[in-house]
Amino acid sequence: MTTPSFETERLRLRPFRDEDAVALHRIVSAEGMLKYFPGPPIPSLEKSERLVRHQIEQWTTVGYAWWAVELKATGQLVGWNGLQFLPDTKETEIGFLTDKALWGQGLTTEGGRIGLRYGFRGLGLSEIIALAHPENGASRRVIEKLGMQFDRVTEYFGMQLARYTLSAAGHERGAAETSRRA
């Protein structure tokens, strides 16, 4: 299938391309970026290349995956955002990572809304989860700003992670609330 692209006020969410790996490697290599991820804190370029290839393939095999996120104004790659299928639990997780230089501007939350909307309205999913290391305050805050509900701390990927959920009905209630306030 063709990977859909979306635009928000400041972002373009588009399919990954193999050549994104170099820019992505620079982004994930910033100090502390992978502090709450499994695996070595200093990633290799090969790992970014594998990640990009995996995302490209997932759109074909699963039907959804992460988007490459770029700033509309400049075309600069700033990270990833989107959905990931977890084969062990058959769940769909929303995940994100944003260039450290751009933290705190609401960009991740802006991109995250697209993944939720696409998952529920485009793919017809009934539930989307989010996972964050309990000490990853910024990630937990983004997840909460996206309207997801804390469930419990439990094991995923060999780590104890805070698990959040959002149902399709909950997403529609949140959307209705936002448009009422607008």
Ligand SMILES: CC(C)(COP(=O)(O)OP(=O)(O)OC[C@H]1O[C@@H](n2cnc3c(N)ncnc32)[C@H](O)[C@@H]1OP(=O)(O)O)[C@@H](O)C(=O)NCCC(=O)NCCS
């Ligand atoms: C998590 C991450 C994507 C957030 O990106 P971002 O673009 O700064 O996110 P936003 O600007 O949309 O929102 C961040 C929110 O977290 C808040 N925040 C930042 N650090 C925080 C902390 N230590 N504790 C609690 N809240 C924190 C910000 O104030 C902001 O909330 P506000 O809008 O209410 O002020 C970014 O920190 C990142 O890429 N981290 C490394 C990768 C990662 O951990 N990804 C998540 C894996 S689960």
